[in-house]
Amino acid sequence: MDSREQVEPRVVWAVVESGIGPLLLAASRDGLVNVVFHATDAVRDQAVERLASRLGTEPVEAPGSPLLAEAIRQVEAYFAGERRDFDLPLDWSLISGFNREVLRELASGVSYGQVVGYGDLAGRVGQPGAAQAVGMAMGANPLPVVVPCHRVVESGGGIGGFGGGLETKRRLLALEGVLPEPLF
Numbered sequence: 003m004d005s006r007e008q009v010e011p012r013v014v015w016a017v018v019e020s021g022i023g024p025l026l027l028a029a030s031r032d033g034l035v036n037v038v039f040h041a042t043d044a045v046r047d048q049a050v051e052r053l054a055s056r057l058g059t060e061p062v063e064a065p066g067s068p069l070l071a072e073a074i075r076q077v078e079a080y081f082a083g084e085r086r087d088f089d090l091p092l093d094w095s096l097i098s099g100f101n102r103e104v105l106r107e108l109a110s111g112v113s114y115g116q117v118v119g120y121g122d123l124a125g126r127v128g129q130p131g132a133a134q135a136v137g138m139a140m141g142a143n144p145l146p147v148v149v150p151c152h153r154v155v156e157s158g159g160g161i162g163g164f165g166g167g168l169e170t171k172r173r174l175l176a177l178e179g180v181l182p183e184p185l186f
Contacts, residue, residue: 011060011062011064011067013028013029013030013053013059013062014061014067014070015027015029015053015063015070016064016065016067017046017065018065018074020078020147021081022039022166022170022173022174023170024041024042025147026038026041026045027070027073028050028053028061029070031069032093032095033090033091033092034073034090034093034145034148035053035057035092035144035145036049036096037144037145039167040167073148076088080147080177083177086115087114088148090148092109092148092149097142097143100132104124104127105139105143105145105151107123107126108123108150108151109149109150114178115179115180117153118154118155119133119156120133120134120136120154120162121133121157123154124136136154137154137162137163140163140164141163146165146166147174150174151164152164152166152170152171152174153175161175
């Protein structure tokens with residue numbers, strides 16, 4: 003083990019409060035690698051186990067880690083209404099192929115306060131008939147909020163699905179001014 007590994011583990015995580023409940027943020031040396039909604043104890047434990055299995059290293063809880071500091075700052079600023087875009091290094095190692103291509107296009111091509119249809123996003127990556135596959139890519143997104151899958155909606159005006167739950171999607175879209183704030 004080199005001295006750098008003794009100082010900073012390969013993968014670190016922390017739970018932060020947000021306008022949609024607790025989020026688990028995990029980062030590697032390459033960047034933010036995972037965002038998990040509803041990070042209660044049980045969800046958090048399951049997410050950390052899944053990360054260990056997928057990344058081949060035991061994630062370490064380290065809320066003060068330099069690997070997480072900027073991600074935490076930007077997520078907090080986003081939920082405070084002070085930030086519209088994330089400018090973070092992202093570790094895409096949890097996703098590949100078509101799903102990664104779609105998520106990269108989403109991250110770079112759909113701005114705060116905008117929405118895009120599943121079919122439209124499929125067309126942007128050269129697969130105009132792949133709306134359902136785009137939906138699957140959104141469900142597999144390891145970096146929700148930062149890679150804004152909440153901005154992908156049905157072409158007929160429906161909100162579509164969401165891994166964090168429809169109420170969470172509504173709250174994120176309301177935060178960005180796409181939907182009105184929930185009444186209660």
